[in-house]
Amino acid sequence: MLAATLLGVGATSAAAGAPVPAACLDCHVPHYASHGGCVDCHRGDARAARPDLAHHRLLAGAAAAWALPGSPVLPRAVALRDSLGCRRCHVTGGKGERLAINLDTVAWPRTQQELRASLVNPAAAMPAFGLGARTADTLAAVLLRDADRHGGSPRYQVRFRAGSDDSLRTFARLCGGCHLALTPDGPQGTGADGPDLSGLTGAFHPTAADSAWSRARLERWLGNPRALRPQATMLPVAVKPDELDAVLRAVTPPPAPAGR
Ligand code: HEC
Ligand code: HEC
Ligand code: HEC
Ligand code: HEC
Structure with a gap:
């Protein structure tokens, strides 16, 4: 719809001023010109007159709002x-x-x-x-x-731990039938009835916004989910303290490297 309104009638770069690339304006009328040239937001090749070439790696619609x-x-x-x-x-x-x-x-x-x-x-x-x-x-x-x-921030390699402890087996047995989690030891679980528990105890799990998942809170939740969330559909899961520790290790994201 917008594309139709923006398709220009003979707009030229001369009419729009020097910084706006010419080829896009053979076919389009400018907009947002005070924020830059077409390729600054949409990419594309400003020298190309053929649309398939001009639209090389084009960003359209919402993505162009970056x-x-x-x-x-x-x-x-x-x-x-x-x-x-x-x-x-x-x-x-x-x-x-x-x-x-x-x-x-x-x-x-x-x-x-x-x-x-x-x-x-x-x-x-x-x-x-x-x-x-x-x-x-x-x-x-x-x-x-x-x-x-x-983009210039340091690259990092995701390296999964060797899985030397029993956190994986415990997670898979007690939680993995209903939950998935990407853990520091790799992907775990097969079920998707419950939400994804990756990085549950970290600052970036969606539920951490309400309240962080501490050991005590997770213990309460497992004992009786409805005590924390009256509408919860998860049933209580009996866990021993060492099992709780193991589950916590699985859903705790890797520590931040020094200097982050
Ligand atoms: C030869 C004419 C021509 C040139 C040159 C041209 N376009 Fe287009 N452009 C079109 C036409 C026709 C459409 C609508 C049909 C389509 O999507 O291919 C369009 C569609 C688009 C869309 C919307 C795409 C979508 O998927 O909604 C964007 C954004 C766009 N052009 C940007 C550019 C940019 C940026 C340049 C310059 C780098 C450029 N165009 C150069 C003819 C052109
Ligand atoms: C500052 C960023 C910016 C610049 C510069 C810009 N655009 Fe866009 N353009 C957008 C955004 C964002 C949209 C999505 C709809 C909207 O927000 O208006 C859009 C929409 C369009 C559309 C409608 C199809 C679509 O992608 O939704 C066309 C065609 C288009 N732009 C072409 C151009 C051309 C040609 C130029 C250069 C004359 C240009 N734009 C310059 C950001 C920009
Ligand atoms: C029989 C299936 C089942 C099992 C087994 C299970 N869960 Fe759940 N879990 C669910 C469902 C369903 C929900 C969504 C609850 C709701 O309605 O809010 C849930 C929600 C959660 C939540 C809330 C997270 C959020 O993003 O809202 C946590 C934390 C959680 N489970 C942890 C665990 C842990 C840890 C285990 C293993 C000790 C486990 N669950 C075992 C089904 C299960
Ligand atoms: C549970 C963990 C997890 C969550 C949550 C997650 N992703 Fe991913 N994402 C992955 C994994 C694993 C890959 C595959 C690449 C890898 O191994 O790191 C991936 C790949 C991607 C890629 C492709 C990267 C590439 O190499 O091209 C994009 C883009 C992406 N994710 C965006 C998102 C966005 C946006 C969100 C939030 C809506 C999101 N992801 C949430 C785990 C996740």
Whole structure:
């Protein structure tokens, strides 16, 4: 719809001023010109006259808002990122757990289609959030903005521990039938009846916003979920103290490296 209104009638770079690239304006009328040239927000190749070449790695719709100051898309994207808890696994915008790849170092080179695919059909150890293409593009706007700001941040390698203790077996046995978790020892669990417990005790799990999951709180929850959340559907799970310790190890994100 917008594309139709913006398709220009003979707009030229001369009419719009020097910094706006010429080829885009052969076919489009400018907008947001005070915030930069077309390729600053949309990418593309400003020298190409053929649309397929001009639209190389194009960012369209919500994803293009990454560079637009005051766009309402970015606050929506930030709220989504935080309510879905992307940072319980990923560093993005310089913050988050290191259970999965640093999005600040990988998001920028991705095309809009690739980012969309990663969110709509996520990797095996990433929760299936059930996002549609439009929501994915909204999220892409904040991933791209943060990658632009933090792209120079140090890369890190996700290394899973050797799994030397019994936390995995205990988690799999007591919780894994209903929950998934990406743990410091790798992905665990087979069930998805309950929420993903990756990084549960860290600062970035979506439920940490209400109250952090301490040992005492988790113990209370397992004893009687309805004592904490009257509508909870999880049934009590009997755990011995050593089992609770083991489960806690599985859902505790790796420690922050020195200097973070
Ligand atoms: C030769 C004409 C032509 C040139 C040059 C051209 N475009 Fe387009 N552009 C179109 C047409 C036609 C459409 C609508 C159909 C489509 O999506 O391919 C479009 C669509 C778009 C869209 C919306 C895409 C979508 O999926 O909604 C964006 C954004 C866009 N162009 C940006 C650019 C930018 C940035 C440049 C310069 C780097 C550029 N265009 C150069 C013809 C052109
Ligand atoms: C500051 C960032 C910015 C600049 C500069 C910019 N755009 Fe956009 N553009 C956007 C955003 C964000 C949208 C999504 C709708 C909206 O917010 O208006 C958009 C929408 C469009 C659309 C409609 C299809 C779509 O992607 O939703 C076209 C076509 C388009 N822009 C082409 C251009 C062209 C051509 C230029 C250069 C003359 C340009 N834009 C400059 C940010 C920008
Ligand atoms: C439970 C952990 C977890 C959560 C939560 C999570 N992801 Fe992922 N994500 C992964 C894993 C694992 C991969 C595969 C790459 C890897 O092994 O690090 C991945 C891959 C990706 C990729 C593709 C990276 C690439 O290499 O191209 C993107 C983009 C991404 N995630 C974005 C998000 C966003 C946005 C959110 C929040 C809506 C999110 N993820 C939530 C675990 C997670
Ligand atoms: C029989 C299935 C089942 C088992 C086994 C189970 N859970 Fe749950 N769990 C659920 C369901 C369903 C929910 C969603 C509860 C609600 O309605 O809020 C849940 C919610 C939770 C929550 C709240 C998290 C959030 O994001 O809201 C925590 C924490 C939790 N479970 C921990 C555990 C741990 C730890 C174990 C193993 C000791 C475990 N659960 C075993 C089904 C299960």
